[in-house]
Amino acid sequence: MSKKRVAVLVSGGGTNLQKIIDAAEDGRIKSGELAVVVSTSKKAFALERAKKHGIKTEVIARSEYKTDEECDARLISILEENKINLVVLAGYLRIITPKVIKLYENRIINVHPSLIPSFCGDGFYGLRVHEAALSYGVKVTGATVHFVNEVTDGGAVILQKAVEVKEGDTPETLQRRVMEEAEWLLLPRAVELFCSGRITLDGRHVTIRQEE
């Protein structure tokens, strides 16, 4: 069976991208291939990671377009040119327009650094998520991989993993632990589950078929 073609959309350092690359190289991802990495900035270190592994890269700088729609028209053409089956948002700091969401319905996934529905939605990104968790005083947080729909962080949940909050945690130490113990495990796993056709979506409910 041919591999599913995966686009990873990034804005920054690309640590989540690196974990997907690693999983593709060591065989944890075997049903998908990284077809293209799309960055919002030509300075994103994620692009270096992609190039180092021979993965095609594209840059879509918002400043070069008049509107979000024009900007995402370019994104759509890149996804179509590359015959993309799965779009992975891996620290992508632009909002995806409804047109893209509609075109790639149930084929765009995102990783969010909390146990959704806690600490998610508009304004909750990056360190802010962990600041909110610490400010609330939770003892358990985690990460979520979910389908992307028109509601920020509102799509169906695919995978979640809990992570302990420790005394003395700062937003930075908590962010790092959530990455190490949850995001970096969940995202490659979700990519392989999707590409191997083991994810079934029924309304908001994701069923995962276990490997035989």
Added chain:
Amino acid sequence: MSKKRVAVLVSGGGTNLQKIIDAAEDGRIKSGELAVVVSTSKKAFALERAKKHGIKTEVIARSEYKTDEECDARLISILEENKINLVVLAGYLRIITPKVIKLYENRIINVHPSLIPSFCGDGFYGLRVHEAALSYGVKVTGATVHFVNEVTDGGAVILQKAVEVKEGDTPETLQRRVMEEAEWLLLPRAVELFCSGRITLDGRHVTIRQEE
């Protein structure tokens, strides 16, 4: 050092009460003693559990009082008569009035069957919590022990534990798993932590001093 005196407030079967009794008998709770069990109904099976272990019981039926305040005046007199240091809500289906909350500030704890702030607040109790979690489609839920303040499920978090949602779960199977894997462990532990003076509260932040 004398043991702290604990009141457990119940409305139903009293499974959480039973776990506190068990922990007191097997030594996991050694800094507190069960001074009184207060039930909203004389029919609550929790009362049988208390009596079997020689624990004093009281019933406060709302129907015998004109107002919530009169009803809670009786509660206050029971707590005072019994020199209570810690009030544990263990499936207590009445709202505690602000007067009681004020009098016993930072001395009332509750167990809630989700990872607060998910699936909590007004209307989220009992099976409804698990129905909401399944309806949302989360893959991880859990339980929380927290201080009780004037906001429903809004007080500072003391302990949390994650529990996996499994495919095919019904609200009933999920409720049972959350009890077994989280509530029944967290509540006795929180009682002992409180009674041994190892919980420090700073704003919304609970710090737990580990045992030497």
